[in-house]
Amino acid sequence: MNATQEKLKHQFAQALVAAFGDEYAGVDPILVTASNPKFGDYQANVALSLSKKLGKQPRQIAAAIADKLDVSEICEAPEIAGPGFINLKLKPTYLEVQLNAIQSDSRLGVPTAKTPQREIVDFSSPNIAKEMHVGHLRSTIIGDSIARILEFLGHDVLRLNHVGDWGTQFGMLIAYLREVSPEALTTANALNIGDLVSFYRQAKQRFDADEVFQETARQEVVRLQAGAEDTIHAWKLLCEQSRQEFQIIYDLLDIKVTERGESFYNPLLPGIVADLEASGLLVENQGAKCVFVEGFTNREGEPLPLIVQKTDGGYNYATTDLAALRYRIQQDEAKRIIYVTDAGQSNHFAQFFKVARKAGWIPDDVELVHVPFGLVLGEDGKRYRTRSTDAERLRDLLDKAVSRARADLEVRLKKEEREETEEFINKVAEVVGISAVKYADLSQNRTSNYIFSYDKMLDLKGNTAPYMLYAYARIQGISRKGDINFEELGENTKVLLEHETELALAKYLLQLDEVISTVEQDLMPNRLCEYLYELSKKFNQFYDKDHGVPILIAEEPLRTSRLVLCDLTARTLKLGLSLLGIQVLERM
Numbered sequence: 218m219n220a221t222q223e224k225l226k227h228q229f230a231q232a233l234v235a236a237f238g239d240e241y242a243g244v245d246p247i248l249v250t251a252s253n254p255k256f257g258d259y260q261a262n263v264a265l266s267l268s269k270k271l272g273k274q275p276r277q278i279a280a281a282i283a284d285k286l287d288v289s290e291i292c293e294a295p296e297i298a299g300p301g302f303i304n305l306k307l308k309p310t311y312l313e314v315q316l317n318a319i320q321s322d323s324r325l326g327v328p329t330a331k332t333p334q335r336e337i338v339d340f341s342s343p344n345i346a347k348e349m350h351v352g353h354l355r356s357t358i359i360g361d362s363i364a365r366i367l368e369f370l371g372h373d374v375l376r377l378n379h380v381g382d383w384g385t386q387f388g389m390l391i392a393y394l395r396e397v398s399p400e401a402l403t404t405a406n407a408l409n410i411g412d413l414v415s416f417y418r419q420a421k422q423r424f425d426a427d428e429v430f431q432e433t434a435r436q437e438v439v440r441l442q443a444g445a446e447d448t449i450h451a452w453k454l455l456c457e458q459s460r461q462e463f464q465i466i467y468d469l470l471d472i473k474v475t476e477r478g479e480s481f482y483n484p485l486l487p488g489i490v491a492d493l494e495a496s497g498l499l500v501e502n503q504g505a506k507c508v509f510v511e512g513f514t515n516r517e518g519e520p521l522p523l524i525v526q527k528t529d530g531g532y533n534y535a536t537t538d539l540a541a542l543r544y545r546i547q548q549d550e551a552k553r554i555i556y557v558t559d560a561g562q563s564n565h566f567a568q569f570f571k572v573a574r575k576a577g578w579i580p581d582d583v584e585l586v587h588v589p590f591g592l593v594l595g596e597d598g599k600r601y602r603t604r605s606t607d608a609e610r611l612r613d614l615l616d617k618a619v620s621r622a623r624a625d626l627e628v629r630l631k632k633e634e635r636e637e638t639e640e641f642i643n644k645v646a647e648v649v650g651i652s653a654v655k656y657a658d659l660s661q662n663r664t665s666n667y668i669f670s671y672d673k674m675l676d677l678k679g680n681t682a683p684y685m686l687y688a689y690a691r692i693q694g695i696s697r698k699g700d701i702n703f704e705e706l707g708e709n710t711k712v713l714l715e716h717e718t719e720l721a722l723a724k725y726l727l728q729l730d731e732v733i734s735t736v737e738q739d740l741m742p743n744r745l746c747e748y749l750y751e752l753s754k755k756f757n758q759f760y761d762k763d764h765g766v767p768i769l770i771a772e773e774p775l776r777t778s779r780l781v782l783c784d785l786t787a788r789t790l791k792l793g794l795s796l797l798g799i800q801v802l803e804r805m
């Protein structure tokens with residue numbers, strides 16, 4: 218709810234009391250945004266909900282409320298419509314005051330959270346010795362945007378990279394490398410990441426086929442867990458090598474995340490099993506230690522256990538997640554823990570959340586949220602891959618986006634007969650390419666699959682990063698053309714709203730706080746994308762040669778007022794895009 222809605226709600230409470238008595242003070246006015254702007258901006262449906270209780274016609278009730286409703290500062294006189302809706306239309310003078318207020322506010326009217334809290338965003342989280350794939354890319358982009366939004370709202374955000382850096386796969390890999398490339402276990406960067414990944418694959422094949430090797434690998438896991446010096450040294454080298462590779466991607470994407478991998482929680486795993494045992498939840502099933510919770514079954518309909526310790530004594534992904542969860546609550550004092558992974562892991566999260574609840578580890582004031590997302594598909598509608606067997610390397614994918622953006626730019630420069638420096642071209646190509654990838658991902662409802670298409674994401678038209686960046690640059694173009702410094706428009710300039718496109722833009726500009734507070738709750742960054750896209754369209758209508766208003770050639774005081782609207786639109790775009798992890802360009 219935004220500030221205006223809050224004020225209206227308050228007035229409704231008073232009107233309800235005045236019309237029907239004190240017991241009606243807490244009644245919800247059921248205030249919604251009007252579906253058709255022709256009828257106003259808001260609609261209150263409270264009269265319909267009170268009809269039965271009051272034993273009167275809704276229209277009659279609506280009239281009684283409207284009669285007592287004092288909203289003259291905010292709205293035109295309320296109108297009663299249909300079966301008994303109360304329609305409200307915001308007054309231009311009210312909007313003008315609000316706009317003047319946000320003009321001098323660097324947060325553009327978005328308040329910080331009333332109760333800032335510690336929030337953890339667990340995102341990105343690739344696996345050591347494996348390459349990051351497009352699934353990790355989605356997690357990285359979505360997780361970063363969520364973290365940025367929460368940080369902007371003043372929450373104390375811990376961005377955690379729960380990398381897969383522990384487990385039996387290291388036994389396998391180290392055992393294999395001892396045979397084929399021992400120097401990789403003693404010397405830093407002896408292999409490149411591509412070799413490491415293919416050795417990993419070979420190790421896995423060998424493991425699946427060769428029983429003697431399986432035993433060797435197991436011994437290596439035991440050595441790792443026991444902290445044997447040479448094995449630990451080798452493990453550290455492998456982690457460091459992967460880390461460097463991941464960092465290249467994070468730098469390209471301008472993303473910060475703190476690594477706290479699975480290995481961090483390793484010492485806590487026996488305690489998890491022991492505590493589950495003590496609380497009576499643990500069941501032995503063919504030598505494995507399991508917890509059963511209702512609602513999880515396999516395909517045959519049999520109860521599906523959460524295995525916390527395998528027959529061979531090893532621990533699972535879920536055991537580490539239970540340990541991490543408890544640590545994050547007890548040591549990090551998190552109040553909301555957000556996990557950003559593909560929807561394929563939904564069951565895993567639901568199940569270990571439930572186990573943790575049953576064990577009594579989740580205080581009432583702690584919220585656990587899995588933020589699932591769909592698959593990245595190729596234009597053929599199948600899982601996105603460039604080679605038939607392999608997820609495309611992320612770095613190639615990002616590089617390709619940048620070079621495609623560069624090619625598009627060069628074509629455009631030629632057409633417009635523009636000369637630009639190499640530096641300018643590099644910068645624009647990089648920002649456009651990377652933003653296009655991010656925006657294509659964020660603008661989708663994250664729960665659905667999306668089709669990865671360079672052509673679509675780099676299109677200058679439509680709900681794309683280039684379109685948004687262009688809208689911003691176009692406004693900066695107005696300031697250049699008129700030789701105007703937006704920052705110096707001054708605080709005593711009055712905004713005046715006359716034209717319908719001005720009013721529509723103004724109302725939209727005032728909705729940023731509402732959008733952001735919705736995303737804070739439902740963690741759907743696509744809402745912010747939609748808002749920014751709509752905002753640019755509203756701006757284009759306002760600036761349209763035929764249907765909009767003149768700006769630079771308008772008479773004062775309208776000229777300055779319109780420039781303020783330009784400035785506010787540009788600042789809203791810039792702020793909104795920054796919350797998506799997207800940088801703007803003054804010119805492109």
Ligand code: ARG
Nearest residue numbers: 339342343344379380381558
């Ligand atoms: N490493 C995992 C994967 O690649 C993602 C980890 C997500 N976070 C978590 N706490 N389980 O699938």
